Amino acid sequence: MSVDSSAERFTGGLAARLRRRPDRRWLTLVPLLAVLILLFVVPLFSLLADSFRSGQGFSLENYREQVTSPVFWRAMRRTLVIAALSTAICVALGYCMAYALTRMPKRLRGVLMVVVLVPYFTSILIRSYAWIAILAPGGLVARTLALVGVENPPELVFNQIGMLIGTVQILLPLALLPIYSVISDIDRAPVRAAQSLGASPAVAHWHVYRPATSSAVLASAALVFISTLGFYVTPALLGGPGDALIAQSILVQFSNLVDPAGAATQAVLLLLIVLLLFVVLFRYLAPSLSVGGTESTAAAERPGRRPRCGGADPDERREKLRALRARMLDTGLDLVGRLRLPILLCGWILGAALLVTPLIVVAIWSFSDATYLTFPPEEYSTRWFADYFADEAWLGSTFLSLGIASTAAVISVVIGGFGAFGLVRGPQRPRLPIAILVAMPLIVPPMIYSLGFFVLVAPHGLVGTNLGLILPYVVLGLPFSVSITAAALRNLDHRLENAARSLGAGSLSVLRHVLLPALRPALISGFVFSFLAAFDDVVVATFMSGPTAVTLPLRMFQDIKLEVSPRTAVVAVVLLGAGAAAVLLRFVIAWLVRAVKVALSRLGSS
Amino acid sequence: MSEVSEGVQVVDQVATGGEVELDGLSKSYGTFQAVRGVSLSIRRGEFLAILGPSGAGKTTLLNMLTGFETPTSGAIRIDGRDVARLAPHKRGIGVVFQHYALFKHMTVAQNVGFPLRMRRMSPREQRSHIQHALELVKLEGFAARFPDQLSGGQQQRVALARAIVFRPPLLLMDEPLGALDKRLREHMRVEIKRLQRNLGATVIYVTHDQGEALTMADRIAVMNDGAVEQLGTPDDLYERPASAFVADFVGETNFFHGRTVRDADGRVRVVLDGDRPDLRRETENADSLKPDCRVQVGVRPEQVSLLPVEGADGPAVVGTVCEVLYEGATALHVVETAIGNLTARLSLKNLRETRWAVGDQVAVHWDARAARGYHVADRGSSPSS
Numbered sequence: 005m006s007v008d009s010s011a012e013r014f015t016g017g018l019a020a021r022l023r024r025r026p027d028r029r030w031l032t033l034v035p036l037l038a039v040l041i042l043l044f045v046v047p048l049f050s051l052l053a054d055s056f057r058s059g060q061g062f063s064l065e066n067y068r069e070q071v072t073s074p075v076f077w078r079a080m081r082r083t084l085v086i087a088a089l090s091t092a093i094c095v096a097l098g099y100c101m102a103y104a105l106t107r108m109p110k111r112l113r114g115v116l117m118v119v120v121l122v123p124y125f126t127s128i129l130i131r132s133y134a135w136i137a138i139l140a141p142g143g144l145v146a147r148t149l150a151l152v153g154v155e156n157p158p159e160l161v162f163n164q165i166g167m168l169i170g171t172v173q174i175l176l177p178l179a180l181l182p183i184y185s186v187i188s189d190i191d192r193a194p195v196r197a198a199q200s201l202g203a204s205p206a207v208a209h210w211h212v213y214r215p216a217t218s219s220a221v222l223a224s225a226a227l228v229f230i231s232t233l234g235f236y237v238t239p240a241l242l243g244g245p246g247d248a249l250i251a252q253s254i255l256v257q258f259s260n261l262v263d264p265a266g267a268a269t270q271a272v273l274l275l276l277i278v279l280l281l282f283v284v285l286f287r288y289l290a291p292s293l294s295v296g297g298t299e300s301t302a303a304a305e306r307p308g309r310r311p312r313c314g315g316a317d318p319d320e321r322r323e324k325l326r327a328l329r330a331r332m333l334d335t336g337l338d339l340v341g342r343l344r345l346p347i348l349l350c351g352w353i354l355g356a357a358l359l360v361t362p363l364i365v366v367a368i369w370s371f372s373d374a375t376y377l378t379f380p381p382e383e384y385s386t387r388w389f390a391d392y393f394a395d396e397a398w399l400g401s402t403f404l405s406l407g408i409a410s411t412a413a414v415i416s417v418v419i420g421g422f423g424a425f426g427l428v429r430g431p432q433r434p435r436l437p438i439a440i441l442v443a444m445p446l447i448v449p450p451m452i453y454s455l456g457f458f459v460l461v462a463p464h465g466l467v468g469t470n471l472g473l474i475l476p477y478v479v480l481g482l483p484f485s486v487s488i489t490a491a492a493l494r495n496l497d498h499r500l501e502n503a504a505r506s507l508g509a510g511s512l513s514v515l516r517h518v519l520l521p522a523l524r525p526a527l528i529s530g531f532v533f534s535f536l537a538a539f540d541d542v543v544v545a546t547f548m549s550g551p552t553a554v555t556l557p558l559r560m561f562q563d564i565k566l567e568v569s570p571r572t573a574v575v576a577v578v579l580l581g582a583g584a585a586a587v588l589l590r591f592v593i594a595w596l597v598r599a600v601k602v603a604l605s606r607l608g609s610s
Numbered sequence: 611m612s613e614v615s616e617g618v619q620v621v622d623q624v625a626t627g628g629e630v631e632l633d634g635l636s637k638s639y640g641t642f643q644a645v646r647g648v649s650l651s652i653r654r655g656e657f658l659a660i661l662g663p664s665g666a667g668k669t670t671l672l673n674m675l676t677g678f679e680t681p682t683s684g685a686i687r688i689d690g691r692d693v694a695r696l697a698p699h700k701r702g703i704g705v706v707f708q709h710y711a712l713f714k715h716m717t718v719a720q721n722v723g724f725p726l727r728m729r730r731m732s733p734r735e736q737r738s739h740i741q742h743a744l745e746l747v748k749l750e751g752f753a754a755r756f757p758d759q760l761s762g763g764q765q766q767r768v769a770l771a772r773a774i775v776f777r778p779p780l781l782l783m784d785e786p787l788g789a790l791d792k793r794l795r796e797h798m799r800v801e802i803k804r805l806q807r808n809l810g811a812t813v814i815y816v817t818h819d820q821g822e823a824l825t826m827a828d829r830i831a832v833m834n835d836g837a838v839e840q841l842g843t844p845d846d847l848y849e850r851p852a853s854a855f856v857a858d859f860v861g862e863t864n865f866f867h868g869r870t871v872r873d874a875d876g877r878v879r880v881v882l883d884g885d886r887p888d889l890r891r892e893t894e895n896a897d898s899l900k901p902d903c904r905v906q907v908g909v910r911p912e913q914v915s916l917l918p919v920e921g922a923d924g925p926a927v928v929g930t931v932c933e934v935l936y937e938g939a940t941a942l943h944v945v946e947t948a949i950g951n952l953t954a955r956l957s958l959k960n961l962r963e964t965r966w967a968v969g970d971q972v973a974v975h976w977d978a979r980a981a982r983g984y985h986v987a988d989r990g991s992s993p994s995s
Binding site (some may be wrong): 191193194196197198199200201203204205207208210211212213216324326327334361435461 | 651663677681701703707708709712714723727728730732733734772
């Protein structure tokens with residue numbers, strides 16, 4: 005109390021001085037909001053307008069057509085089923101793996117995190133493509149089965165099974181990481197307390213640990229489910245011709261059937277489902293939004309019904325039934341508890357195999373000599389590498405993608421950085437709506453957004469230009485750059501800025517000497533995530549690339565659709581190699597600098 | 611499931627505490643010995659405090675009792691049954707954890723009812739037990755609340771109720787008052803003591819707070835470096851510490867370095883470093899001291915008196931008051947003397963006439979019965995007796 009008031013008195017003069025000038029920190033939000041509204045909200049609304057357009061002005065004709073179309077419903081049902089299945093598998097496996105991680109010694113944990121993170125940062129396109137080499141006839145699984153003597157293996161790819169395997173592999177890290185980040189912070193003391201009170205380990209886990217993790221599990225389930233709803237690349241590569249999910253169906257409606265209004269209608273319907281889910285699951289998703297609000301998190305922490313207790317329950321029989329059910333549950337849990345080690349171990353082996361096999365397969369396959377799919381390769385050569393480095397079209401696409409993705413990422417980090425400042429330090433009231441708006445490009449399926457953006461800008465000659473690609477990529481990068489920077493800003497003591505100001509620093513000096521140095525790691529990782537979002541994209545490029553400007557992912561995608569050759573594997577290895585080299589170079593440079601310093605200090609002392 | 615039915619029996623029959631025996635309990639991690647051969651026997655209904663600084667092995671000992679660590683060797687017998695290798699949930703020991711470890715998503719009633727539920731007690735019976743336990747901790751009206759709607763002291767009571775509701779033969783408390791403020795802590799001492807006496811529970815109370823141990827415990831085991839340094843009643847411990855460590859850790863003590871000599875009358879006395887060489891000081895435990903050894907002599911600050919230099923007689927040492935710290939009922943005087951700096955806690959009631967000020971010359975005096983000698987591991991000479 006007394007400390008507080010004295011501190012207030014101490015800074016009072018300063019606060020008064022600041023108050024005299026109007027607080028203009030909200031100005032930093034302007035570019036962010038301008039970009040999001042012009043480049044994101046307006047395209048979506050134009051899509052909405054398109055969906056109501058038919059021959060004679062405004063009508064519901066398009067909706068009637070889609071809602072009565074069995075093709076649309078089949079695609080929708082398929083999408084929901086695949087999304088539900090992959091969510092269930094991802095969350096179960098992710099929980100298992102995340103829990104096992106928290107119970108491991110620190111060093112092993114670090115190694116296994118690499119197993120999760122490297123695939124997470126690898127292109128979705130490349131990971132999906134690797135599954136073809138594993139699952140297709142002539143691929144790893146088929147050849148292995150043939151060795152055992154199974155001549156007619158089940159078809160594992162170009163159908164819904166392949167789609168499901170690929171989806172699970174791609175979304176597993178997305179399910180695992182949020183769960184892990186929550187449960188690694190959970191206090192284990194209550195679990196011990198439960199055990200001391202007579203609960204066996206599994207029973208203690210169920211009654212005490214699980215409730216504390218349930219909101220994290222729901223959050224990651226929501227994230228995976230919503231992501232799967234808009235999945236395009238993986239189903240398009242691993243699914244069969246009749247297995248189109250809704251995102252594919254939108255594209256087919258638009259480009260093959262040349263029915264922009266129908267495509268817009270399907271897109272709006274999908275968007276409605278996604279937004280509905282977002283609203284329903286909002287309290288679980290809120291903690292991962294870039295809001296500082298504690299209210300929503302607190303609400304998410306204690307989910308579910310308020311248990312009735314303490315009062316008298318008149319219905320004795322129902323109560324007995326409940327007790328019986330609880331007893332059966334506890335007995336079952338005891339059984340599971342005895343098997344917990346094998347279950348966790350199996351979970352990790354399965355998960356790690358799913359995550360890592362594609363990367364290994366791609367690396368080996370890139371050295372194949374064949375022009376068709378055989379895995380493991382019968383003969384090895386570097387001919388596909390030579391082919392890649394001699395092909396101007398491929399090199400051109402590579403440099404184009406590098407240029408576009410880094411430009412978009414830089415713009416997104418600058419706008420996002422200022423926006424994050426406005427979000428965290430600016431006015432309180434609009435925080436939540438702005439944070440939701442910022443998260444939207446991540447929630448809205450890229451197929452919907454790209455379609456809207458394309459339809460809006462196509463008449464203005466932006467298609468096929470670099471600018472036409474950079475603008476949507478800036479939007480896709482913003483959720484990352486804003487949320488990462490905002491999180492770092494929240495952890496930064498705002499009194500630092502006041503202190504700098506009281507010492508005579510102007511706004512620019514505060515930015516240069518206080519904020520930028522402290523936020524550098526966040527800005528860099530914001531750049532990396534924004535860059536990857538753009539560099540990994542196929543969907544936007546499908547709409548916005550022209551004949552002269554084909555991005556690398558799009559070229560790879562088209563190449564795979566055309567023929568399954570090791571070429572994409574070569575690109576993957578080159579990119580992975582470049583990434584690894586960059587990381588390695590940093591370490592080598594840091595090591596060299598240290599070595600030189602040590603050498604110099606020795607020289608000085610002797 | 612035999613252990614479950616036993617649990618139910620515990621609830622039904624045993625209303626008083628059990629007899630607990632730790633027998634040569636040891637735990638080592640690699641070459642590091644966290645606990646070395648601790649043997650204690652705790653009587654039915656006894657309140658035993660385990661007191662020690664952090665790193666003394668208290669937590670490891672506690673974890674072995676609760677079952678979260680397996681002893682390297684030794685036995686833990688509760689009413690004659692060795693539980694040292696049982697899983698935690700089969701031990702039936704009531705534990706009050708350091709930060710309560712309440713289940714946040716359960717109501718107070720559900721928290722307290724948890725051990726009963728684990729023991730498959732019928733809901734109707736559970737309710738009456740919960741009610742009774744909550745009455746014992748004076749939280750009758752709070753059954754439907756959630757833990758984070760309670761104050762720290764109330765949470766503490768819930769943890770207590772949860773640990774006693776199934777009438778465990780042994781109640782373990784791990785620094786249960788550590789998270790409370792001073793006033794509440796002192797209040798809860800009385801509460802816990804009252805509860806323990808009413809229930810006749812056998813309690814092992816782990817703490818690093820000597821005040822808690824002294825006021826609450828029937829006996830105190832002082833731990834240092836993985837072993838029990840001294841086991842005794844609070845007054846035993848305070849008035850007759852067995853080692854310099856105990857003297858220093860329980861209460862405050864002035865230490866003076868010196869050397870023992872055997873006098874002509876056969877008694878061992880101490881010559882303090884810096885003191886007059888002909889001055890041979892008596893100690894209360896002279897019989898247990900060996901002659902010709904390095905020793906430390908410990909005197910409690912409240913046993914030291916400061917007298918005017920003129921007319922001082924007997925074995926006094928002259929010094930200068932260099933600091934006076936007012937404490938309310940007492941004042942702590944720091945005095946610089948030839949035998950080292952020492953503190954004297956003087957009751958202000960007795961100081962009405964002569965108050966000492968900084969810079970005053972005083973004669974420092976203490977009663978021989980208030981001084982105890984402790985042998986110091988000496989590298990120079992070995993004791994020759």
